[in-house]
């Protein structure tokens with residue numbers, strides 16, 4: 001692993017990284033192509049990842065988590081994503097969108113009731129902000145919650161929910177005061193076992209096909225007031241703060257995909273011959289590999305730096321928005337660059353489903369889209385840097 005000297009890695013970090021690598025290689029790599037093809041949710045391996053402590057790495061042991069830091073989380077996630085980006089996004093959403101959101105913004109009641117099962121990996125958690133007519137412009141949602149006594153009645157349709165069809169609990173953002181625009185959004189934790197909740201259309205996707213993504217529907221769903229995260233109207237800021245953590249997860253996912261594509265390309269360039277020599281001896285291929293490696297190492301530094309910024313924020317309370325957005329922007333665009341080059345280096349084999357390079361290429365694309373597109377990351381970075389809105 002490069003960058004070791006720059007970061008405060010401990011023996012514990014090395015242990016979780018190695019455990020994740022062994023698990024990924026032994027349990028995930030052999031099934032990744034099959035689950036990509038079928039689009040089935042890989043329950044068995046996800047439950048085993050829970051037993052390994054990978055589904056709530058940063059959550060305190062008091063709430064069923066592993067009690068480690070953000071660096072431990074990204075090191076483990078990187079290894080899982082290197083084997084399969086679908087397992088990776090399920091792990092990322094569980095850890096950094098659901099668990100982080102509940103641990104940071106949930107009341108003691110909410111933490112006791114909902115965090116333990118998800119952090120320990122016995123149940124799957126999800127996060128739902130997007131709607132059919134509101135993606136990047138997250139403040140314009142239409143899904144509503146109307147207070148009636150000690151309950152809120154929720155109605156509407158949310159879309160593109162990672163793990164939506166399988167989640168037991170979902171961190172949900174809805175409008176409680178539409179006239180106030182983003183200041184009228186409120187966050188809740190939803191129990192999907194309750195009446196009024198249903199799973200809608202499943203998304204037929206280009207990549208990360210083994211992760212389940214769907215619409216979710218609310219028809220007079222009643223959420224007790226205790227299930228609210230924060231106060232009424234605080235939902236947008238909660239959504240954004242939680243996405244800061246999520247974006248480090250997606251940056252890590254992109255890094256893992258890039259590494260897998262690069263390693264496959266390097267091995268192929270060393271072994272495949274054309275015109276009487278190994279293709280890696282042609283400068284056209286060698287320089288491609290050099291560019292891939294350089295960008296991957298830069299991504300790694302940005303991802304680990306963002307992890308450290310998040311870790312520091314636990315003490316200082318300071319936002320790590322800039323570090324998270326920079327890491328996601330660079331790492332996701334690197335992943336597209338690297339997987340595109342990997343397919344090209346492999347030629348016809350890169351286009352074949354007989355080896356995983358075409359899957360890396362398909363999986364990489366989503367990292368430039370979800371949890372904030374590359375355009376949104378540029379908006380966030382430029383606004384924070386210039387102060388101009």
Ligand code: CAA
Nearest residue numbers: 129135136138139160161162237240241321370371372376
């Ligand atoms: N942390 C805390 N507060 C934040 C914040 C952050 N990171 N970012 C913004 N805020 C606060 C602002 O300070 C501001 O506060 P005030 O009202 O007190 O002034 C408020 O939120 C509104 O901020 P903006 O004016 O910047 O809001 P905006 O409407 O211009 O939107 C945006 C900003 C960056 C474009 C934002 O809408 C955004 O990030 N959009 C992308 C949404 C996204 O990533 N969606 C993906 C959903 S999840 C998913 O992909 C599916 C899945 O399951 C994985």
